[in-house]
Amino acid sequence: MKNRLKVLRAERSWSQQDLADRLEVSRQSVNAIETGKYDPSLPLAFRIAETFDMSIEEIFTKD
Amino acid sequence: MKNRLKVLRAERSWSQQDLADRLEVSRQSVNAIETGKYDPSLPLAFRIAETFDMSIEEIFTKD
DNA sequence: TCACTATGTAAAGGGTGTTTGACAATGATT
DNA sequence: AATCATTGTCAAACACCCTTTACATAGTGA
Numbered sequence: 001m002k003n004r005l006k007v008l009r010a011e012r013s014w015s016q017q018d019l020a021d022r023l024e025v026s027r028q029s030v031n032a033i034e035t036g037k038y039d040p041s042l043p044l045a046f047r048i049a050e051t052f053d054m055s056i057e058e059i060f061t062k063d
Numbered sequence: 064m065k066n067r068l069k070v071l072r073a074e075r076s077w078s079q080q081d082l083a084d085r086l087e088v089s090r091q092s093v094n095a096i097e098t099g100k101y102d103p104s105l106p107l108a109f110r111i112a113e114t115f116d117m118s119i120e121e122i123f124t125k126d
Numbered sequence: 127t128c129a130c131t132a133t134g135t136a137a138a139g140g141g142t143g144t145t146t147g148a149c150a151a152t153g154a155t156t
Numbered sequence: 157a158a159t160c161a162t163t164g165t166c167a168a169a170c171a172c173c174c175t176t177t178a179c180a181t182a183g184t185g186a
Contacts, residue, residue: 001105001106001109015161015162015163016162016163016164017161017162017163025144025145026144026145026146027162027163028144028145028146028164028165029143029144029145031163031164031165032143032144032165033143034163035163035164035165037143037165038142038143038144039104039105039106039142039143040105040143040144041102041104041105041142041143041144041172041173042064042102042103042104042105042108042119042123043064043102043125044143044144045105045108045119046064046123046125049120055118055119055120056105056108056118056119056120057112057118057119060105060109062106062109078131078132078133079132079133080131080132088174088175089174089175089176090132090133091134091135091174091175091176092173092174092175094133094134094135095135095173095174098133098134098135100135101172101173101174102172102173103173103174104142104143104172104173104174107173107174
């Protein structure tokens with residue numbers, strides 16, 4: 001799975017920590033998802049989509 | 064998270080095994096997701112959405 | 127009744143997601 | 157030069173996802 005987190009975050013000038021705070025996860029989780037180390041859980045994917053006011057499919061794609 | 068898996072599956076007259084085969088997971092995984100024991104991983108949620116030709120948001124909701 | 131299908135559930139084990147704490151490297155500011 | 161914010165990464169620990177194997181129950185049809 002690929003994702004557009006890094007771009008979306010940059011567009012808003014948020015640090016990884018800023019996004020982590022909004023998502024209520026650790027900064028390391030945000031970093032790991034951005035750098036492709038693993039995919040978020042489904043509930044977290046929903047929170048991410050909410051945070052960026054987009055659908056999950058607009059943020060994540062199957063490679 | 065809630066999901067409409069059981070209804071969508073019934074609409075197509077698929078057994079849990081039928082759906083599991085299409086998703087390439089075990090029948091127990093389908094059952095566990097349907098009965099709310101846990102949420103699928105994000106990649107599996109994508110396969111589920113594809114299988115039913117719907118968006119993830121149309122199938123899963125945050126309670 | 128006997129077989130067969132479908133569903134729910136349980137236990138054990140491997141793999142993944144998330145956490146905290148820590149350290150290093152870079153770039154900007156003072 | 158020293159500080160600070162940001163990012164990347166690592167390790168250990170714990171919870172969750174998914175597997176296989178297995179057993180129990182209920183419904184269907186020969």
